[in-house]
Amino acid sequence: MAKQATRTYVATIRNHRQVCEDLNSLGFAASRLWNVARWTADRIWHETGHIPGHAELSAYLKNHERYADLNAQSSQRVIQELAEAFRGWYAKRQNGNENANPPGYRKRGDEHPRSTVTFKEDGFKHDAKHNRVRLSKGRNLKEHWSDFLLCEYEPDPDATVENVQQVRAVWNDARDEWELHLICGVELEDVDSPGDRTAGIDLGISNIAAVSYGDEAVLYPGGALKENEYYFAKERAKCDDSRSNEARRLDRKWSNRRTHFLHTLSKTIIEECARRGVGTIAVGDLSGIRDDENGETKDWGSKGNQSLHRWAFDRFITILEYKGEERGITVETVDERNTSKTCACCGRKDGGQRVERGLYVCEECDTVANADVNGAENIRCKLEDAKVPPSPTGDSSADRSTGWMAQPAVHLFDRESGRFTPREQVVDCKP
Numbered sequence: 001m002a003k004q005a006t007r008t009y010v011a012t013i014r015n016h017r018q019v020c021e022d023l024n025s026l027g028f029a030a031s032r033l034w035n036v037a038r039w040t041a042d043r044i045w046h047e048t049g050h051i052p053g054h055a056e057l058s059a060y061l062k063n064h065e066r067y068a069d070l071n072a073q074s075s076q077r078v079i080q081e082l083a084e085a086f087r088g089w090y091a092k093r094q095n096g097n098e099n100a101n102p103p104g105y106r107k108r109g110d111e112h113p114r115s116t117v118t119f120k121e122d123g124f125k126h127d128a129k130h131n132r133v134r135l136s137k138g139r140n141l142k143e144h145w146s147d148f149l150l151c152e153y154e155p156d157p158d159a160t161v162e163n164v165q166q167v168r169a170v171w172n173d174a175r176d177e178w179e180l181h182l183i184c185g186v187e188l189e190d191v192d193s194p195g196d197r198t199a200g201i202d203l204g205i206s207n208i209a210a211v212s213y214g215d216e217a218v219l220y221p222g223g224a225l226k227e228n229e230y231y232f233a234k235e236r237a238k239c240d241d242s243r244s245n246e247a248r249r250l251d252r253k254w255s256n257r258r259t260h261f262l263h264t265l266s267k268t269i270i271e272e273c274a275r276r277g278v279g280t281i282a283v284g285d286l287s288g289i290r291d292d293e294n295g296e297t298k299d300w301g302s303k304g305n306q307s308l309h310r311w312a313f314d315r316f317i318t319i320l321e322y323k324g325e326e327r328g329i330t331v332e333t334v335d336e337r338n339t340s341k342t343c344a345c346c347g348r349k350d351g352g353q354r355v356e357r358g359l360y361v362c363e364e365c366d367t368v369a370n371a372d373v374n375g376a377e378n379i380r381c382k383l384e385d386a387k388v389p390p391s392p393t394g395d396s397s398a399d400r401s402t403g404w405m406a407q408p409a410v411h412l413f414d415r416e417s418g419r420f421t422p423r424e425q426v427v428d429c430k431p
Contacts, residue, residue, distance in 0.1 A: 005188050007322055009161055010259070010315075011153035011180045012252050022149050023169055023178045025141055027114030029069035031106040033078045034115060036066050038105055041086065051090065054083040070138040073120040114171035114178075126164045131155070133167055133180065153180050154252065156259050160184075175251055176242075191328040195277025200380025201269070202284055202339070202372050203313045210372035210408070211269060212380050213276055217373040217408035220265055220420065224413040228257050261413060266320040268411070268420045274327050281329060282383035283320070284336030284375070286313050332383060339378035343367055344405070369405035377405065 013019065040060050044052045052060070057079045061067050067075045085103035092100035106113055125134040135149040155161050161182050168181040202210040208222040232254040239247040273281060321331045342349045343362040350363070360371040369377075411420040 003188050003190060005186050005322070005325060006165065007159075007184050007186050008318065009155050009159040009182045009184065011155040011159075011161070011182055012255065013178055013180060014152040014154055015150075016177055016248070019149050019151050020178060022137070022141075023117075024114060026070060026074075026117045026135075026137065026169065027171055027178075028112045029066070029138065029141065030074070030078050030115035030117050031112035033061075033066045033069065033075055034082055035105045035107070035112070036064060037061060037079050037082045038103065041082065051086050052083075054080045057083060065140070068139045069141055070117065071119065071123040071136040073123050074117055074136075075138070077118040077120070078115070116171070117169045119167045119169070121165070124164075124167045126161075126167075128162055128164075131161070133164070133182075135167065135169065151180060153182075155182065156263075157256055158260075158263060175255070177248075177251075188326060191326070193279035193328040193330075194274040195279050197276060197278045198280045198282060198380055198384040199273050199276075199278045200282045200376045200378070200383070202336070202376035202379055203286060203316070204372055207372050208265060208316075209269065210370070210376040211272070212373055212376035212405075213273075213278065214377070214380060214384075216404045217370070217376065218272065219370070219372065219408050219410045220268075221410065221412060224415065225258065225261055228254060260418065262316050262319055264413070264418060264420065266316060266323050269320065270323045270327055270329060273324075273329055279329060280383065281320070281324060281331045282334050282379050283317055283331060284339060284379050285333040286336070334379055334382045336375070336379055339375045339382070340371065342378055344369070344374050344377035344381060367405070370408055373405045373408050 037057055041052055041057060044050075044056070044060075054076075058076055061075075061079065069075075070078070082103060089100055089102045106115060119135050123136045127133065130152075131154065132150060132152050135151060137147055137149065141147075159182075161184060163185040164182050165185050166183040168183070170179055170181055171177075172179050197213070199214075200212045202212075204210065204222075206222060207219050208225070209220045211218045211220070232250055236242075236247055236250050239250070241247065269281075317331065317333065324331045338349055343360070343364065345367040346362060346365040348362055348364040358371055360369045360374045361367070362369075410423045412423050413419075414421050
């Protein structure tokens, strides 16, 4: 029996110059409505002692002037996002996280940032034949009753855009432009899980993914991504105008290559898991990687900040989830706190045991492991609640490495074939 699911496809806007100003107006309007709703929630909170939910906030604000800046369903979604943010904050406080802060106002100094705008069934019309989507404005932003935005889009190369259920206009800071996220309904046939084993994935920058299966491991370096990034940055620097057609062409080409890399990597991992009888994949939750313990943006240095800003781990997890669903494999995110500091063999926790960027040596049990594989195995164990025993030995001075953790297989991205292929020799294991 087929089951219903959704897929989100990211699309660039071909006529960006024509629609950018109107999209900016909608994005700024969404931020203003968020701030009005945030102020209203704060007032209700202090007067009644409870935090209002989505329905209560909508009832308060449906006649507010800012509510009519967007399509009614788009305004409802902004208020819903605020209510969800409050619920998430409150849940963290209930779990004992005293550093968690409630959602704040959307402001950068005296200016509003561009917020994501969601268009539901009454807010858009999709023309699949010509790759166009018509987006509704709010009453306050219309010059006349039939005023709307007509966006011409270019989807992911392997995306089939049909049965569109929602459209999101999302501001991409890295590319300094708007993009469309098209949420499509699809039908999936029920498939049996390939097995009951569990795999763990540690995501990184040098090694995009380290996968632990409990008895073997595979590294997927991101060298091909870095080389492409360097090439396109150099070519883009030759453009006199960063918004020129040539600059945008290079941006689209680089985005397509990165998308192909992420799709190929996720497909490869899912196929390898299916072959090994893995039914569940545990991935480290990196949602707070850019923030410190107080919720503020963490400074990783100029190069580190740039790498994290371009690190599309959330997009990769999304792709991995829906590709896994098609093969009967479940993808779950787990808290990766201390997974890089803890020995996967004996459980000793010590940040100093990561003696080099790619090497982990446990002073307690003498385990030697690739640092990313050790993290991936800890993530796997968190879901499976199991430990990998060190190799038995009667000599305490002997190398008690588990072997597969110290020397994982490495699969490199081959540009000619567009696939990942094994590399035979031992590699430099940087994270």
